[in-house]
Amino acid sequence: MSLGKLIERLLQLVPVLLGVSLIVFVMMALTPGDPVQIMIGDQNITPEQEQALRHGLGLDRPIVERFFVFIGNALQGDFGQSFYHRRPVADVIVERLPATIELSLVALIVALVTAIPLGVLAAIRKNSIFDKLATVGSLLGVSLPGFWFGILLIMLFAVQWHILPVSGRIGYSSEIETITGFLLIDTLLRGNLPAFWDAVKHILLPAITLGLPMTAILMRVTRTSMLEVLRQDYVTFADAKGLSRTRVLFRHALKNALIPTVSVAAIETGSLLGGNMIVETVFGWPGLGRLVVESIFLRNYPLVQAAVLLYAVIYVGLNFFADILYTVLNPRVKL
Amino acid sequence: MATANPAADTIFRRNLASFMGNRLAMAAAVVVVLFVVMAIFAPWIAPQNPYETDLFRRLQPPAWVEGGEWGFLLGCDALGRDIFSRIIYGARISIFVGVTVIVLATGIGIIAGLAAGYLRGWVDVIISRIVDILLGFPYLIFAIGLMAMMGPGLGNIILALAYKEWVIPARVVRGETLAVRELEYVEAARALGASPRHIMLREILPNILSPVVVVSTIRMANVIILEASLSFLGLGVQPPMASWGSMVSDGRAFILEAWWVSTFPGLAILLLVLAINVASQGLRDAFDPRFHE
């Protein structure tokens, strides 16, 4: 891909981010509910005290002015203060982001590790019982409502059998020293195996709940593209040359068949990151999704604003990544 | 469907026959139809009044468990309402929301996609930008924000989901339109002086409808889960209506004492969504030429 194309793609990001900010701002302006009233709750307050509080939050300025101030500050990397945490929203988001990313990545890995072999097998044994079972299984996967399935998993594994913890990201008694923010990596880097194991036990159920629909999608993609590749001339040719079937499959077919899988996985990861607030709620996972939903309910405008922008950047970035992947792995495609 | 030329008609018949030959897909289609029938005739099927509260039946277990009664097959919820009857009525909401959102979104998507793909130019630029912007929002967060803005209620759920859902058919239609707009028969129509409107609706649309229908049925399954998710977060339909998602949500606090309250509505979601997915898979295999083997 040429540099020009790259710059063009980056420039396309600008209207998207501006549009996203504007929509969030307009939505918030039209949403009933007053952060100051929510904050004060059931107490007495004089009008002067209320005004002082409103002024401190910058809510006494007109909405249009607030929008431009937001854009101006955001360009300098300042996204404002969270009304409730009373700290820069960037800090609050950065604290929660690793939990969300870690969960999404583990869900992605779970999905890839199960989906690819199943998809390949289903393609090789097309129309066999296994293929049919895998098809139905994958449809079952996309049909499971995560909020319900998560509750069932907790009931079975945590409450009934006491194998896995009920909620949270790590036990309080496990020591953690933050390096990357990803507990699975940090505990390993520190050589703290018990803590690592503890983190694994915590992430297992939410990652399965989150990853299952993705497994299903990726399996379908792998199966389809594998079938397509198997029909290609060069595979037939390799077959004819008498190369071993396995060799053909893994050397040639799989490599090409995985291109769509990986790029779909990249795009789906975006929706995984933006769609895990339900799983986070059910499993008490201290991630960003739950925080954003709470912030919408509490009218914590700066946090919602910044988080949605972040989601948009991640989304565009992952799509970009998928495109690049496509061009790099598959030289026939020109961007 | 496509009546523009007789060839399309035979293809349609052949595809339909192919779909009917898929036993699994047919079985799923039957399940979907059963759910629809259940939703339409809910008042005649439901054994109890789904809204009738009776605090003396609070959290009564299902019939086969000790303390249950056959009149209340799947047990009762926290207000003593019959869960089975509420699930039957709940089908109305899931299906209504699913169908309405998809019809609305597909309608808008077709118009936007055709306009962008056929007219190109600034129309395409504007529509594509809007699509990009909306895609940048996480779906559920966008819907939650809209619900906070508009307030709860059935109509608002439909709007909150349709606001973003149309982007998906729009992209499909745009892509397909770009592919066919230079084909001979379109060129021919243009040469004969047909208006852009005529070309878009009469020449292009019939020929790209199959993939759109396939995508829409798959998305319907998704929309039903999204509605349930919104309801689960407490942004659903208004009482006394019961959405399956809100029933799961209401029951989760009782899960240790009364597992049935949220288990059965969740199963209902799973069953309906699975049936739609299996059926739409069959549709795709039968109707989308790219999957013909």
Place this chain on the structure above:
Amino acid sequence: MTNLQRLLLASAMAIGPVVPAAHASDLVVGFTLDADTLDPANHRKRETETIIRNLYDGLLTRDANMVVVPEIAESMTQVSPTVYDFKIRSGILFHDGTPMTAEDVKFSLDRVTVEGAMGNGQTSPRQSLMGPVASVEVVDGDTVRITLKEPWPILPAMLPNQQIVSKAFVERVGSEGISTEENGTGPFRLVEWRKGESIIMERFTEYYGGATDIPPVGPACVDRVIFKFIPESASRVAALLAGDVQIINELPAFSVAQVNANAGTHVMTVNGTRSFFVAMNLEGEYFDDPLVRQAAAHAIDKNLLIDKILGGNAASIDGILSPDAFGASDLPVYGYDPEMAKKLLADAGFPNGIDIVMDTEGAFKDTAEAIASLLTKVGIRTTVAVGESAQLTAKWRLQGKEPKTGDMYFSSWGNGSLDPFDIFTPTHRTNDRGNSAGYSNPAVDALLDAAATELDVEKRAGMYREAELIINADLPYLYLWVPQDIYGVSDRLSGWQPSADSRINLHDACLN
């Protein structure tokens, strides 16, 4: 010691640092919400205060029975109706080892009361909790004087809401720093805050001992305290039953039987401070008529609802005040009488009944629906409309700024201080913040205003009693109940008792 024992001990010591096993006595609280911040002056949430209260102490505190007692202050003297003197105890250390002085007290209270004192033009969201404070001064070294703009008799009841920070520390780390770090004088010091997951604290060994009126005095009993955040109530109960946590808050009423039946756990309750009621729109087309309001009152079988939905864990109320509140009294009861309700409705000119909507938040949907079905039975055909709390406050708490729409609003108002000023005034004074019924009665306004500044305790209680009688007759709200706060605890726990202000003070808690 035998060789074997020695060996065991040695190997235990060898693996000690590797296995981060739970400490000898770790008290884990399964808690609903994470703290917003650790800055005592920069939040407005009860859950946040509960956590902070174990790290920071206040001038005054409350014991489990809500009696206000000195903590950091040694004594309190009321010099005049508007001047209070607090003598500060000596020998109190902050967690960093520096001694606490009267200057720190003044600094802490100034941060809350002075406009813009939080820096960046921000005012503490807790300012209004301090009422009409005019100034805070240090007089003769160890005495702090609070001067009020006007008499405000509930100052002592409100002071436990404020905690004392270290002036030097705040000046060093700033308002941002103190939101995630702490340097208090409380029984525990912060070890680690895993945001959204848990807060880990350990015993502060040089603790001065806490309020002398709340024995035992001295360092905390347990080695560590962990607040583990488990928002889902079923998960919280499961964690308690599994023995992972020793205290859980907000135990749902229907789980009481299960927790009591489980070996090793039991339930503790305390009378809450939150009054539940249904506001009726007095500007609306039906509820402007007192007969309709009385009909609604007679339609509700409060005992049934309390028994079935709240598991019997609530006290019925007939006015706004909790039976435990200052100035509460026995009031006439609108008994459950559906026939009477129908008759009253007919007398009001609605023999065929009326159709209305009751707004409520999602959390109370069940209860609201149960009330709605009782109302429907007498002809007040009620549908429940669930809204988000922010939407509903915007709709119902208009403070007279625009005409009110809607019929009924199932809601509640908290009263942590149990002083009527905090609940009676906002909900019943004309156009006040929480007056969602749109009630306006000059007689009640006059009584509430006078009581707010009345210093004679008996007279003040009398005023509130009189006001309660008026509202009981006027019936702008259907007064329902004050639920108990329910906690699930481990049998291993001793020395802890739930408190009506919903705090969980763990200084005296022990684990066996």
